[in-house]
Amino acid sequence: MKNADKAIHLCSCNGTVPIDIKRLADALRLDAPLDVGAQLCRRDAHAFSRLLGNAPEAIVGCTQESALLRDLADEAGGAPGVSFINLRDMAGRSAGGADVQPALAARLAMARLGEPAPVPAVSYESSGQLLIIGPAGAALGWAREAQRLHGDRLAINVLTTDNDGTELPVRREYPLASGRAVTVSGWLGAFEVSWQRANAIDLDACVRCNACIEACPEGAIGYDYQVDAARCTGQRACVKACADIGAIDFAAIGSVRSETYDLVLDLSEPALIRIPHPPQGYFAPGRDPLEQSLALQKIVTLVGEFEKPKFFTYRQSICAHSRNSRQGCNRCIDVCSTSAIRADGDGVFVEPHLCMGCGACATVCPSGAMRYAYPSASDVALRVKTALQAWRAAGGGAARVLFHSEERGEELLALTGRRRGLPADLLPVAVHDVASVGLELMLAALCYGAAQCVILSHGDQPEAYGEATKAQADIGRTVLSALGFTSDALSEIQADEPAELAAKLANLPEARMACPPAGFALPAEKRGALEFCLEHLARHATRKPEAISLQAGAPFGAVNIDTKACTLCMSCVGACPASALMDGGESPKLRFLERNCVQCGLCVNTCPENALSLQPRLIIGEAARRECVLNEAEPFHCVVCSKAFGTRQMIDSMTTRLSAHSMFADGDALRRLQMCADCRVIDMMKKPGRETSVFDL
Template sequence: MAKEYVYYDHLNLEIPLQDHIEVVKTPLLGEQCLVTNHPDVPSHLVAPEIDFYLQHSQDSLLDKALNASTLFEARALCYDFSQDSDFSQEVGKNILLVGEEEALSDLKQALKAKGFAVLVVHPSEVAMIEGHLGALHVTLRQEDALHEVDADQMVWFEAPEFALRQSGVLNPEKNDIAQIVEAIEAKTGTHTYKNFITYDPSICQYHERREEVCGKCAEVCPTVAIVKLDDTKHLQFSHIDCHGCGGCISVCPSGAVEYAQMPRRAFYEIAKLYQDKTALIIPRKMGLDALHVSLPQNVLPLGIEGEKFLHEAHLLTLLQESGSSVVFYTDFISKGTGDVISILNQAYEKMYGTKAIYVAMNEAELIQALQEVGPIEGTRHGIQEDGLRKREIFSARLAWAVGEGDYGTIQAGEHVRYGTININEEACTLCLSCVGACNVRALTAHTSDNSLRFDASICTSCGYCEATCPEKDCLSMERGEIALNKGWFGQRIMAKDTLFECVKCGKPFATSKSVNRIAAIMAPLFAGNDTKLKSLYCCGDCKPKVMFEDYLKEREKATL
């Protein structure tokens, strides 16, 4: 039986690794191991950060051996908690070339020689592209008529943005015919892929809402992997089109979209492995082979797949579980992650007088960041995250850091928004429409004292409560700031009332304000009819009884 962890010592580092890691001098063939450091070894997961750490770390040999085991374990946790599945798509040999017929003649002949069926159309004829790799549906405009053409792949030099959002559309950077044909052949046959994201519609702030207050995931998606269906307010996912960048995850306010390869639970367990260490986050696209920097003692790489999925709960969890500031080595910061980094850096500067996240976009910046990053005294903290959503995790951790202090306010971002609501208690009838509208648990109802409560620290400021409130000038939303004081965290009472008791049976059935509000509206219509007026103050069970009793009395009078 193959071991879980295999280290291929292709660099002849002669590091004395722990016994549960099998060290080999030549790549093993046959059964896959779970995690390895090199792609030549058959495995489920490759962790190039292991080689990078062992080559460049200034840690002692003993610490290197221990930390290498940690890096193997971190990748294994991703496997244990991953929520991805394997999919496949058959890709045939129908190719659509977009361009001038004469300019594409050589490419057309080269593809035909390889057995491809080729159709050439002019760019002005392409009206719409739908579908995906292996199943593209192209609408052509020819002689004032629309025609449908199916293709497995398209080649379009200098293709417009709308075309490049579809998988299966190739936009060659060079006119090298052999390379183009090779790229097309590479995707022909059975194309395998995975889902990079999972989705929970029950907490999505776009799904089936009467008004659109969100849709950020579709807005930031560089492809057509996420599309809004505005008629039904549903999201449509095309996993074959997904690049796995994770940008949708970092901007999702409620946590409805999750990264399948490293779910939040996996990230939490991995973060705990970095206790008393300094994490250097490195996305896979940032190739480590050409990176030559010295890693100070106790700096440990954290390899991730996508570069854009890190959100507020991820980063504050890592900061507090490690008790250290963090370096993020990436050449691109997504809109959501950028907002989170700004929020955390503002907070840490006010609370601890230092930066939380150091972003390094090239080797020179990385060298500088590694000189500045390190432990932050008094910041290590662990919580139990099970059952908490991402905003709730961030709130609980930030509240602990604030403690009894008051550090003023910091600015939230454009894509990671916070806010607060104002309620006119005189106008509020505690109908609780706003509670039903809030799917992040920021607004809650409490029967113990008939109150409506609000927690600003988990509010996403989507504004759906404002759109849902039926009362005029009752509820309004303010966006922008996070308050670093104890009062901002946790629930505060926004409105409360007494319960009204049914005048017939004595059972409480609604708030006094709501009963009196309805009665004030209906009383003029029921003027002169004591029974109808009385029914306004009855519960749902007694209302028909009162009306029926009155009917029987009137009928009895009529027969006398």
């Protein structure tokens, strides 16, 4: 993600955006002068087209007229890599008329960076097989509209779930079924839908000859071709009338049928999939006809082949989810809004087709096993670092970095800036979803010189996302306060309307964070990134506490041990995914490295003696990198050959517990517990005792 050599074309938007060419060029370290027009979309359009023809890549500081300017670029035959950024509303107008050059420089500096490193793609393929599920009236009505408007692109299928007496169409134009207990799973191009047959008449096999209607003595069958169970007395005259067709089978009621589809329009109330972010290709617009119409319009666009980035990477070797069927960390599963993550043995499995790229899983992961890959935290941190460097080079003072979502947040900020301008000290940084902004990015922004880091979310954000962000910020605030910095340096705001956002930005606490800018590049590995940030902050802190107490759930801390209960069986060492707990090699010793501990609790849940407990805290620097011995014991030596093979405490405990067992009733068997493996076998061969059976065990 290096600085690209791109031509820059700016517009003062009829003189409403003050642009200081020299300050911006100096701040961005440009060799060529900036091209600035007053009306790129009008009077200066011809000159703009001419300049574009000479540049392989270009940045245009206008998004309002991007459609027109892109057409001009295409006509000029140049700048195939032209990109557009909103300078006017996001940086060019300041509330209170303050200097906007630092904000302009920072935004341009971010735009000059290249694209993040490519990641593997996730592919979808849809041939247009659409299933409409819902009450008969609504489902058949929208099937008729879909067939009429989009029959050339969509293959319509209907599954009615509430037979309200709606007559079936006079012509068979699509497969039709009825059912109950419907389940939907999968994603665009690969949905699997299962349902139980709820009626004796198979609507897909029925030829609608009306023989069953005429034969039914109770009048239990109407022109919806379904049997009214309340009126049917079981004479089965309809079955005889339909014998040649075979569409009526009362024994088939309750049987399960499954089919696959590319797209699903779910008109059920409530929806069949009730999660914050349903899968691609699934639409549940509810009962609002307008929303149903909009859903159908979106469905038509989802025919063909599609790709998206694989947003995550996962390393099972350091995942703290489970060990030996003992539960540890479950945070990524709990926070995922798409149900894309499930338990998979000692680790987890992420279905990339369901993942929407929110990044909350990576935010809450304590070990860094789950990592946000596109863009990575390193890429986002580089954008922040580059922007703040340009901000300062343009003469800017204290800056507040505000992380916001690329679409919703960008639009809200632009609308707010268009009205009265954004605060002059605000530096917006777009991310795919603010749920991906974890503690390492928050602290990195402060380390790179931001006076404050703010997270902007919206009311429709899943509740778990907000809780995750707050938990991360709370840890950061605790650490900052303990080090003598202001805890106000980390803030979260939620807004959905421009006036609301403007008010909340105005009411933010004063930005007072003062830390010399760091020069490091944020490592890709999460624990390493946090260590870099924390050590930089500690280096410039006014307070130097030995340890900082943290809230439960923090990913840092110690393991406390009851040495009287611990037998040094080393079960905890085998369970620890982060190598924080280690054995002593040839000596009976339990060692601990605090910098590695993620407080997952696997050691506590695994310990057979209940000898361990967690202590959330943070130690920064050499003390955290120094191994300590939690417990050690006198080695036990074989009573025959004197070889050390365990601890005296463990052998004594085992001897005491097994002394009452029938297999160890005689002294020889009990004495073998005090022998090493080799001597134990030799002794059994020399002194064969009574035969034992499985009933003695």
